[in-house]
Amino acid sequence: MWPRLPPRAREEGSRAALIAAGSTIIVVGLILWIILTSEAWPAVQKQFFSWFHFKESFPDVLRGFWLDVKMFIVAEILILSFALVLAMIRSLRGPAFFPLRAIVVTYIDIIRGIPMLLLILLLGFGVPALQLQGVPTSRLFWGVAALVISYSAYTAEVYRAGIESVHESQRMSARSIGLTQVQALRFVIVPQAIRNVIPALLNGFVSLQKDVALVFVLGVREGLREADIYNARTFNYTSYVVAAVLFLLISVPVARFTDWYTERDRRRRQAMST
């Protein structure tokens, strides 16, 4: 799985790792020292990094965070599928598809310009207030719907960048062997396109994971809101640190995975081209 390095290089590698670890400890230590010896630190520490409040707020924030994770997973699956459909429609050629393309372009332009918060409020409070028969009033439903609608517009553009990065000859070859436009996209272009934009998609993951918390305006008690409640009650900010730690536990591994994947992909391509 890992390219075998000659012994010499491996030795140098581990030396480099040691140096990196050493300099990290020095830099982090220095920053910590400056902060921890400052005069106002005890007050700040009590309000932001209190072990007592950490323990007190943890169960509630964790329960709310679990809701974030569930909303995130549902939203992400819908976003990835819906955005791909949008991007494929936008990539269709020919005058016959003009109305479809125009609708998608308008959608993407408008949705990307609307603040997420407005979209959530509009769908979460506005639509249920219409009291239409058969339309759900659940704030979770509309909160996630708003996230999907908004993020799909951004994600569709990521896909489109991927689709456009596939060389034109691929499309032409696909068409020349008798595939329709949609078939060419589906079987030839899109698989290559997705591979090109996976780092950008994963970047969207990390971003969505935090934006999920915005549905709290609808009264949903997710992780950040539980931290909010604790803070409003006690005037102590440690609960936000709890939320941050939980969010980091997800976003850091995703970020590392993105780097690892990008690197692996780069190496494979190099291997192929040589």
Added chain:
Amino acid sequence: MEWANTTWGKVVIGLVAVLAVVLVVVALTGGDDEDSAADTTAAPEETTTTAAPEETTTTAAPEETTTTEAVQACAVENLPLASAGTLTVATGEPVFPPWMGVGDDFFDVPESGTGYEGALVYALAAEMGFSDDQVVFVRTGFDEAIAPGPKDWDFNIQQYSITATRAEVVDFSDPYYTTKQSLVALPGSPVIGATTLADLADTRLGAAIGTTSFDFIEEVIQPNEPASVYDDNVDAIAALVAGQLDGILVDLPTAYFMTAVQIPEQGAEGVIVAQFAIEAAGADDYGMLFAKGNELVPCVNEALGVLAGGGTLQALEDEWLAQGGDVATITE
């Protein structure tokens, strides 16, 4: 060290480093916090500002000079003001009747001196020796008011409930108003006609964040579905109109404003279902909020005491927080 060269090895090292930093910070905070934990449980009401006025009187040693010294300490020119010569009063944005800015022309105009808190600020300022044009209003958010560090205002007044936990971080004046919780709903809501807490067990209730109303749902009513929480009452009303809530908990004066103005503005009709004849677990006392250690507190309390003793507070309450009407009660 070979494993350290693999990508996953680096990931592990990175995570361990992050964890180590968190642990260091936590470990450094550990010692003090046992104390603060003890404070929270052991020091209930003393931590509020009631102790402060006594200090000023006791520190002024000889008995004859007590009054003059106290008067001098609280003379406008001697007050530790955020901005010399003016009383800088912070409040929310926007401010809502019946607390501040009452009347069509005065909505969100605290300088109008209308509303219970608006009128109180000017009465208090006059009692302390300020003229009306020496009173300046500034606007703050909730978080800004409670963040550590110096403040550029003297006190903040926006229906802050006095609690022991909050008093660890900020100082409060003596209470200037004590409220009862009440329940607001739309006609046809399942909460209509409720007379006991048990009647509310299966209803969906909500309140604004940071209010004792919210704590009242969580700790006293304890419905099966946890309380929903909103940034402010406007959002809570939106949820009510959207059919996502059966009722909103607010203090009674706010309930009057909600049903008279806010809910009709959102195109619906609201009713005050009942008020709660139950002492809240937390406090329902509103106090002015000061930065921790502000020496202005005893002077404000002194003026507040004069207003309360002279019947001014009651008169303001009668004028702005009309308790009229026959609101039903909910008991345990």
